[in-house]
Amino acid sequence: MKALLSKFFSSPAEPPQILHTEPPDLQGAALAVAYFSPQAGGDFHAFLRVGPTRFLFGLLDVAGKRETCGAILDAAHACFVSSAAEIFSGPELNEPEAMIELSRRLNLEIMRAAGGVRSCPAFAGCYNEELGTVCYVNAGHTPGLLRDASSVVELPATGLPLGLFSLAPTDARVVGLGSQASIAVVSRGVIEAERKNSEFGLTGVKILMQAPTSSARDLSQRILEEVQSFMPAAPKVNDVTALVLLRAN
Numbered sequence: 001m002k003a004l005l006s007k008f009f010s011s012p013a014e015p016p017q018i019l020h021t022e023p024p025d026l027q028g029a030a031l032a033v034a035y036f037s038p039q040a041g042g043d044f045h046a047f048l049r050v051g052p053t054r055f056l057f058g059l060l061d062v063a064g065k066r067e068t069c070g071a072i073l074d075a076a077h078a079c080f081v082s083s084a085a086e087i088f089s090g091p092e093l094n095e096p097e098a099m100i101e102l103s104r105r106l107n108l109e110i111m112r113a114a115g116g117v118r119s120c121p122a123f124a125g126c127y128n129e130e131l132g133t134v135c136y137v138n139a140g141h142t143p144g145l146l147r148d149a150s151s152v153v154e155l156p157a158t159g160l161p162l163g164l165f166s167l168a169p170t171d172a173r174v175v176g177l178g179s180q181a182s183i184a185v186v187s188r189g190v191i192e193a194e195r196k197n198s199e200f201g202l203t204g205v206k207i208l209m210q211a212p213t214s215s216a217r218d219l220s221q222r223i224l225e226e227v228q229s230f231m232p233a234a235p236k237v238n239d240v241t242a243l244v245l246l247r248a249n
Contacts, residue, residue, distance in 0.1 A: 020217060023047050026055055027129040028249050029177075034220035035187075035241040036228070042069045042120075043187050043239035046080050050088035050126070054095075058124035059141070059185050059243050062110070062163075075113035076120065079106055088126070095126055095135040096172035103137050103162065103170045110163040120162040123155075123185045125245075132247055134183060135174045143202065144185045147209040148178055154202070155183070177247040182216070184209055186223065189240035193227045200230050205242075216246040 021033040033045050042062030050056045058080060062069045083105045087098045102124065110120050123144055125136035138144060140161030143154040159170030177183070186205055193200035205223060213219040223242040 020221070021045065022217060023055070023057075024049070026127070027053070028132070029127065029129065029245060029247045030216040031055070031057060031127070031243070031245045032216035032220045033241065033243045034217070034224050035239065036224060042066060042073060043189070043241050044073050044077055045241060045243055046077055048081060048084060050084050051093070053128060053130040054088060054093075055127045055129065056084050056088065056124070057127070057243065057245070058122060059187065059241060060106075060120055060122040060124075060162075061141070061188060061239075063119040069114075069118070072110060072113045072118060072120075076106060076110055079109040080124075095128070096174065099124065099126060099135050099137045099172040100170055103139060103159070103172075107139075107162040107168060108166060111166060114163060118163040121188070122162050125183070125185075127245060132177050133174050134177065134245070135172055137170055137172050139170055142186060142188060142191050144183055145202065145205055145209060146175055146177075146181065146183050148181045152206045152209050177245075179247065179249050182209065182213070182219065182244060182246040184219065184223070184245075185243045187239055187241040190223065190227055190242060193231050193240070195230050195232055200227055204230070213246070216244040219246065220244040 019035055023031055042064055045059045047057040062072050083102055087101050121141040122139040123141040125134045127134050138157045139159050140157050143156050146153050146155055160168045184205055191201055208222055220242040
């Protein structure tokens with residue numbers, strides 16, 4: 001791992017950080033997040049259990065440099081955790097309605113913390129362990145990618161980025177995950193990684209998802225390794241994050 005890090009970052013004065021985040025075990029599935037970050041942008045990821053068979057995850061990107069959006073990041077994260085715990089606590093839960101309400105609250109909290117408009121693309125999903133489904137909202141984020149036994153399909157935007165309009169409409173959709181199916185959600189820093197005027201793009205992620213993988217951690221790590229090999233220098237603006245959900249059976 002040390003060789004990998006030193007290859008990507010040429011400046012020994014600023015030790016790089018390639019980190020992994022793995023939540024508690026899921027039933028029949030695994031979720032992992034890998035990221036290397038100059039701590040310059042406004043990416044943050046979050047997840048928490050919201051019921052005996054439901055697990056919530058999200059990847060958000062507040063526009064601006066970290067020194068100017070730190071308070072907004074903190075407010076959005078706190079809202080994600082507190083609102084999710086409340087919204088998903090009902091005994092007869094409607095997942096799409098719950099996801100839409102979570103998006104509504106996040107939208108308002110981001111605008112409140114920003115004191116006005118601040119774009120925040122976001123992808124959030126609720127994994128139902130019992131059914132093997134993900135109910136998601138994509139608020140102007142890069143498309144999520146769903147791989148099944150035969151193809152990789154995009155999970156496009158279901159609404160505008162958060163933080164732009166107080167009454168911005170959004171929608172929630174449900175997708176099923178079969179055995180060994182996976183969902184990958186990557187940050188703008190992955191998609192916009194450049195080399196000689198070409199971008200890594202969603203195509204680069206799709207290619208990696210089509211190859212066999214042993215775990216969610218393995219796939220998220222391989223995405224970052226390929227982005228690292230693709231780029232000639234470390235990112236200076238965008239954080240680089242890959243979130244992967246893999247169903248085992």
